[in-house]
Amino acid sequence: MKHNLRQSFNTGLTFGFVHVFLVLIGFNTLIGSLFAKLLGAQVSGSQPPVFTLMIYTALLGIWAGLAASKKAQKKNLAGSLAAGTLAGFIAGLIGFLFSLGLGWFLVNRIDFRQYLAFLSFDFIKATLFNLSPLPGALLSGGIFSAAGALGGLLNGVGHLPVVINRVESFRQFCGRTWQRASAPLHGRHRLLIRIALLAVLAALIILLPLEWGSYWNYVAGTVGLYVILGLGLNIIVGLSGQLVLGYIAFFAIGAYTMALLNAPIPHNLMWGFWPAVVLGVLLAAAAGLLLGLPLMRLRGDYLAIVTLGFGEIIRILLKSDVLTNFTGGPRGIQNISGPVLFGKPFNSDIQFTYLIFIAVVMTAFVYNHLQNSRTGRAWLAIREDETVARATGVNTTRYKLLALALGAAFAGLAGAIYASRNQFTGPEEHSLMASINVISLIIVGGMGNIPGTILGAFALKGLPEILREFANYRLLTFGALLVVMMLSRPNGLIPSKRPRYKIKEEPENTADGTEGEDER
Amino acid sequence: MNVTSIQKLTRKGARISEILRPLLGAIIVIFLLYRLYDVFIVQQEYGPETWLRLAIAGLVIGSVYALIAIGYTLVYGILFMINFAHGEVMMLGAYSGFFVFEAFKAIKVSTDPLVTFSNAYPVLSVLIAFLVGMSVSALAGFSLERIAYRPLRKAPRLVPLIGAIGASIFLQNAAQLLFSPQLRDVTNPEILARGSGWGIMVNGSRVILPYTGVFTFFLSLILLAGLYLVVQKTRLGRSMRAVALDKKTASLMGIDVDRTISLTFLISGALAGAAGVMWGIHNGLVYYFVGFIPGIKAFTAAVLGGIGNLPGAMLGGLFLGLIESLGPAALGIDFQLKDVIAFVLLIIVLIFRPSGLLGERLAEEKL
Numbered sequence: 001m002k003h004n005l006r007q008s009f010n011t012g013l014t015f016g017f018v019h020v021f022l023v024l025i026g027f028n029t030l031i032g033s034l035f036a037k038l039l040g041a042q043v044s045g046s047q048p049p050v051f052t053l054m055i056y057t058a059l060l061g062i063w064a065g066l067a068a069s070k071k072a073q074k075k076n077l078a079g080s081l082a083a084g085t086l087a088g089f090i091a092g093l094i095g096f097l098f099s100l101g102l103g104w105f106l107v108n109r110i111d112f113r114q115y116l117a118f119l120s121f122d123f124i125k126a127t128l129f130n131l132s133p134l135p136g137a138l139l140s141g142g143i144f145s146a147a148g149a150l151g152g153l154l155n156g157v158g159h160l161p162v163v164i165n166r167v168e169s170f171r172q173f174c175g176r177t178w179q180r181a182s183a184p185l186h187g188r189h190r191l192l193i194r195i196a197l198l199a200v201l202a203a204l205i206i207l208l209p210l211e212w213g214s215y216w217n218y219v220a221g222t223v224g225l226y227v228i229l230g231l232g233l234n235i236i237v238g239l240s241g242q243l244v245l246g247y248i249a250f251f252a253i254g255a256y257t258m259a260l261l262n263a264p265i266p267h268n269l270m271w272g273f274w275p276a277v278v279l280g281v282l283l284a285a286a287a288g289l290l291l292g293l294p295l296m297r298l299r300g301d302y303l304a305i306v307t308l309g310f311g312e313i314i315r316i317l318l319k320s321d322v323l324t325n326f327t328g329g330p331r332g333i334q335n336i337s338g339p340v341l342f343g344k345p346f347n348s349d350i351q352f353t354y355l356i357f358i359a360v361v362m363t364a365f366v367y368n369h370l371q372n373s374r375t376g377r378a379w380l381a382i383r384e385d386e387t388v389a390r391a392t393g394v395n396t397t398r399y400k401l402l403a404l405a406l407g408a409a410f411a412g413l414a415g416a417i418y419a420s421r422n423q424f425t426g427p428e429e430h431s432l433m434a435s436i437n438v439i440s441l442i443i444v445g446g447m448g449n450i451p452g453t454i455l456g457a458f459a460l461k462g463l464p465e466i467l468r469e470f471a472n473y474r475l476l477t478f479g480a481l482l483v484v485m486m487l488s489r490p491n492g493l494i495p496s497k498r499p500r501y502k503i504k505e506e507p508e509n510t511a512d513g514t515e516g517e518d519e520r
Numbered sequence: 521m522n523v524t525s526i527q528k529l530t531r532k533g534a535r536i537s538e539i540l541r542p543l544l545g546a547i548i549v550i551f552l553l554y555r556l557y558d559v560f561i562v563q564q565e566y567g568p569e570t571w572l573r574l575a576i577a578g579l580v581i582g583s584v585y586a587l588i589a590i591g592y593t594l595v596y597g598i599l600f601m602i603n604f605a606h607g608e609v610m611m612l613g614a615y616s617g618f619f620v621f622e623a624f625k626a627i628k629v630s631t632d633p634l635v636t637f638s639n640a641y642p643v644l645s646v647l648i649a650f651l652v653g654m655s656v657s658a659l660a661g662f663s664l665e666r667i668a669y670r671p672l673r674k675a676p677r678l679v680p681l682i683g684a685i686g687a688s689i690f691l692q693n694a695a696q697l698l699f700s701p702q703l704r705d706v707t708n709p710e711i712l713a714r715g716s717g718w719g720i721m722v723n724g725s726r727v728i729l730p731y732t733g734v735f736t737f738f739l740s741l742i743l744l745a746g747l748y749l750v751v752q753k754t755r756l757g758r759s760m761r762a763v764a765l766d767k768k769t770a771s772l773m774g775i776d777v778d779r780t781i782s783l784t785f786l787i788s789g790a791l792a793g794a795a796g797v798m799w800g801i802h803n804g805l806v807y808y809f810v811g812f813i814p815g816i817k818a819f820t821a822a823v824l825g826g827i828g829n830l831p832g833a834m835l836g837g838l839f840l841g842l843i844e845s846l847g848p849a850a851l852g853i854d855f856q857l858k859d860v861i862a863f864v865l866l867i868i869v870l871i872f873r874p875s876g877l878l879g880e881r882l883a884e885e886k887l
Contacts (some may be wrong), residue, residue, distance in 0.1 A: 025697040117700030185578070243678060292542060301602050301681070305819060306870050309863035312816075318858040422561045436685055460872055476693035482686025483668050490672075490679045 008068040012090025012148070016066035019091060020098045022060075023127055025117040030473065031056045032126075046258075047126035054129065056097070057140060064091045065151020080156030081149060088148010096141030103133020104360055114280040121515055147393035166239040179276025184357045210350060219465045221421060224356035225414045226461045230453040231367045232410025236495070237439070238448030239376060240403035241383030243304040246311020247438055248305055250408040252318065252430035253287050254280035254415025258427045273339030277416045284412025287403040292404040296397050311435055316403040319427035336419055354420045359417060362412055364450050370406070371448075377402055437461075440482055446492025526742070545872060546662075555851040566849055574845045580733040582841020583740035587795035588818030589825070591661075591788030592749060595640055595766040597828035599673070604684035605664055607815020608691035609789050613657035613796025613806065615699060618706050618806045623774060627706050642709035647702040648800075653797035654790040660691075661789025662782060697810040703807045706800040708732065714804050732802040743794055743860040744834050747787065751830060760784055781876070813859070817844075820866045840865070877886040 022028060035055055052237035065084030072083040105112055113119055128136030157163055212220070236244050257280035261271040271279075274383060291310055295303060317323055319330050327333070338346040339355070346352060370376050378399045381389035390396045419425040426508045437460060442448075445456025464474045485492070559565065588610055595603045624638035624645045638645040668687050672680040708714060717730035751757035762770040763780045770779045799814065800806050821840040826831025840862060847861040848854065 021694070025694065113700075115622070116698060118697075179657075237678075243681070277521055294544060298870060301596075302676070302823070302870055303602075304681070305602070305823065306867050308816070308864050309820070312864050313860050316857065320854060322854045322857065385577070435687070472697065472702050473693075476697060479686045479688070479690030479693060483683050483690065486675075486679050486683035486686065487668070487671055490675055 004072040004079075004083065004388070005086065007071050009090055010087040011068040011071055012064060012087035013094070015060065015067070016094025016098075017093040019057075019060055020093050023098070023102075024116055025116060025473075025476070026123065027473065028053055029123060029126060038232045043053030050126065053126060054143060057143045059090050061091065061144040061147025062151040062154070064144070065148035065153075066149075066155050069147070069152040069155040077156035077160070080159070084150040084152015084155065085145065088145045088151065092141035092144030095144050096137045097139045099128055099137035100175060103128055107133060110407025113216060113477075124199050131480055132389045136508060137231075143215055145277065146406060148257065154198070163175060169174055176394040206354075214349045217353045219462060221353050221356045222322070222465075223457050223462045224353070224360045225418050226438070226441060226457040227360050227439045227454050228356075228363050228410055228414040230445070230457050231363050231450065232414070234439050234442050234448055235367065235370070235379075235410070236403050236407035239371060239383065240379040240400055240440060241386075242400060243301070243307075244404070244407070245304045245308035245439065246314070246432070246435055247307070247407070247411060248409035248430050248435040249307075249311040249314040249430075250284040251258060251415035251418070251434070252271075252314055252427075253284045253408075255419035255429070256318070256327060256333075256415075257283050257412070258405065258416040259336050260420040262420070263333045263336045265335070266325060270337065273337075273420055276420075277413065280416035281412040285409040288404040288406075292401045296400060300462040308432065308435075311430075311432060314322055315427050315430050315432075318430065328426075332424060334421045334424050334430075336425070338420055338423070341379060349421070352417070353425075356417060356421075359413060363413070366406075367450060375399065375402065440478070443492055444481070446494035446496055447497040449494060452492050452494035452496070459493075472487045521707050524625075524837070529814065531551045541871065545680070547870060548758055552612060552792075552851070555853075563852065564660050565852075567723050567725075568850065569725045572720075572722055572727050572845070574849055575842065576727070576729060576733060578842040578845030579838060579843065580730075582821075583737045583811050584795045584798055584802075584837075584840035585818045585841050586744060586790045586834045586837025587740045587798075587819045589821040589837045590744065591605070591792045591828065592819050592822040593825075593827055593833040594746025594760075594788045596803040596822070598775055598781060599669070599680075600677070601669070602682045602684065602819065603664075603669075604681065604815075605668075605688040605691060606661075606788070606792055607689050607811035607813075608637070608695075609660045609664070609811070610792040610799070610814060611695060611806075611811030612660050612691070613653040613793030614800045615695065616653040616656040616793070617649045617797035617798075617800040619703050620652050621707050621709075621800075622678060623739050631866045636710040638707070642711045644741065646712070647707055650794060650797050654793040658790040659794060660784045661785040665782060665785040670781075675847070678866055691763075692808055692812070699808065701808060705804050706804050707805075708801055712801060730802075736802045738797045739798065740795070743791060747791065748830060756780070756783060761854040817862055820862055822867060837883070 029048055032052035032055075036048045037054075037197040064087045065242060068087030069080040069083040072079065102119070102124045105119065106121060106128070109121075111119075111121075127140075129139055130136075131139065190406070208220075229247070231249075233244070233247050236242050236247070258273075258276045260267055261269050261276040262273065263278070264270075291307070295306055318327055321329055338352075340346070347354070378389070378394045381392065381394050382396050386396055410428055420465065441456035441460040442453055443456070444459055445454070446452025487496075577714050587605065591606050591609070593601060595601065595606070600701060621638060626638050627637035629635055629637055629640045664687055668683045669680055672683055677755070714732055715728075715730065717728045719726045721727075740887050749757075751760060759770065759775040759780045760783070762773065762775055763777055767777050770780075771821055795814075796811070797809065817840060818837065821836035822833045823836070824840060825834070825836025827833075843865060844858045844862050851861075
């Protein structure tokens with residue numbers, strides 16, 4: 001009992017400090033204005049209406065109560081309620097003291113914005129619900145306590161037998177419906193139906209860009225390019241298991257090849273798009289080979305840090321004044337001309353979207369083909385245990401180099417198209433952050449599979465474009481998300497199914513549900 | 521390009537790899553000799569005073585790298601993971617130092633507006649700045665381990681690394697949102713005023729030995745020596761070494777592994793915090809990105825010295841600082857490329873001597 005109380009107490013403390021942190025970075029008003037937008041409320045001035053901030057506080061409190069009662073593993077109503085109330089009260093106490101402190105700044109007119117960027121007087125007023133400090137702080141603490149109790153109550157209700165039964169039957173109902181709905185997919189005409197579905201999808205992909213307008217085409221194109229990058233890195237990291245952190249360097253090679261061959265300044269070569277793409281891909285692959293050759297002895301973290309260094313070297317070289325005459329220096333290269341197909345120059349984002357979609361399909365095809373081939377199995381063996389792979393006759397050096405070269409080639413392709421579409425490339429586009437973005441997208445989506453990569457690219461590049469309000473908080477959320485993902489779902493949103501190879505003569509017992517089996 | 525042709529290329533590549541390494545080594549040596557000959561004998565652009573200036577700057581920055589590198593080495597030695605967020609722990613220390621000095625600047629001890637607390641009691645205020653900075657960073661390191669790394673201890677190697685990258689991004693952006701992205705000037709007490717120092721006459725021109733630099737260098741030497749004593753002589757140090765060797769056996773010998781790892785993170789965090797405060801005092805600029813580059817450099821230093829090896833990390837840090845500072849001048853290349861020198865050095869060391877200059881402990885187990 002005492003132990004449980006302490007746990008609830010700690011949960012309350014955690015949520016209290018999280019609340020303080022979120023207020024200090026202005027997250028409460030952000031969520032508040034989002035609610036205001038959703039509910040269609042009038043927003044006057046820079047701060048959202050007070051009731052939305054109350055909703056925010058209440059939601060955080062409910063979460064605290066839920067978390068506390070779940071942690072205390074209270075199955076009964078009273079215990080759950082007690083745990084939730086305690087956590088809510090503690091969080092509320094911290095919120096109360098914090099709000100009092102904020103109020104003190106407000107009353108004494110101390111502008112603390114020089115140190116804590118968000119604490120403007122308007123902001124503090126809104127955080128205190130437009131009340132004077134003491135009632136505002138009391139209200140904040142009160143909402144927390146009440147919401148904590150509510151959270152505990154909810155958890156308790158959720159564990160009542162009646163509710164559990166209801167939920168269970170509803171879940172079964174959903175499952176049955178899903179089965180009935182998806183039955184044709186596995187039935188006699190499954191091939192036909194799948195082809196029809198694919199055709200619908202293809203039609204959507206072909207028609208949508210015409211309707212989207214240039215902004216969404218731009219976003220879709222960016223997502224597509226990141227899918228290519230993700231697939232390329234997946235070959236290196238996901239399939240062959242080599243952690244490469246400076247991957248964006250290959251992207252930079254592709255982009256700069258395109259830029260140098262097709263921009264009026266600095267060289268005015270004007271080779272045209274298509275030869276430049278090919279050369280970009282080849283050069284990137286060559287860079288992958290060259291980087292890989294001396295590094296084949298390194299594994300794991302050392303490889304990661306060396307490739308990180310390689311990426312930084314490329315960026316610093318591009319940025320420095322040393323190469324200004326050759327690569328344009330820190331200001332990058334502008335006015336890169338676009339591709340010309342059948343005498344028609346590409347002049348809108350729609351054409352680029354199509355081009356990128358075609359490139360995505362091509363790379364996905366290559367990726368899929370490789371993954372299910374002898375090469376793919378060799379990579380898998382290397383990833384699982386390099387020493388064993390070598391002992392069983394896999395030429396590890398060769399396959400690791402192949403993975404690096406192919407992954408680099410994908411990145412070169414993406415880079416070349418990227419530079420051509422944006423008509424600009426500069427050194428800061430190829431920073432370490434970009435590499436980490438690509439790594440993160442394959443990890444968030446699920447390492448080593450195509451749907452995961454697409455989902456990850458969408459989540460990392462598409463969502464931030466849609467949620468413009470979060471622009472300032474994007475990286476913060478992203479960092480937190482990475483940690484949380486690693487803690488809860490280290491295999492990504494769509495985990496790869498490990499292929500199981502069966503010996504055909506002896507049918508083995510497949511009681512453990514070998515869904516991902518494929519026989520070859 | 522189809523797959524088989526690449527395969528052919530790579531098959532040849534595997535054989536080439538064995539020949540390539542000595543060849544590469546020869547090319548590098550010839551290039552270095554040529555550049556050194558060019559700079560020292562043909563051009564003679566810099567006199568001894570310039571070299572002395574560069575060496576002083578390099579030693580000071582190197583001692584800061586050494587302090588951070590110790591944190592990487594300690595953690596890597598025990599958990600075999602790169603604590604990617606270590607640079608951000610240092611950044612938090614730098615911010616703490618900045619805030620302490622700001623607070624002391626605001627406290628007036630007499631009617632004279634120039635006599636602030638930090639000028640009236642300089643030793644005390646510097647001491648408090650270090651105590652606060654070290655405790656904040658120690659706490660940050662400790663919580664990082666608790667929240668993000670401990671649950672992942674049994675996970676595959678890539679998972680905690682990604683978690684650490686996430687933590688690093690999170691801390692950077694949290695600092696940016698909290699404290700705003702602007703650069704902050706750290707106000708030192710007057711006795712440690714930046715830019716002033718002892719003048720030495722070399723070759724007819726005055727070389728300044730800055731107070732902040734001397735202070736930073738010797739303080740980090742003291743801290744490093746203290747850490748070395750702790751690791752070698754105390755009970756805690758012995759259990760740290762035991763856990764680094766073999767966690768399971770150590771726990772059988774009655775060592776609380778979790779507690780030891782927590783303490784390791786505390787210690788490495790505190791050292792990084794000290795490095796952060798020093799960075800603020802010596803370089804004067806604090807901002808949310810301040811820990812990133814020193815963090816990567818310090819990791820380079822740790823690898824240079826042989827990761828897991830304490831004296832190696834210290835020497836690696838000093839060595840990297842010196843190379844970075846002297847290298848561009850000695851090789852006659854642009855000073856903007858000093859970061860390139862650090863990374864190229866890292867790559868060369870890893871290609872030719874993967875276990876670092878002083879050799880690493882536990883080389884087998886890591887692979």
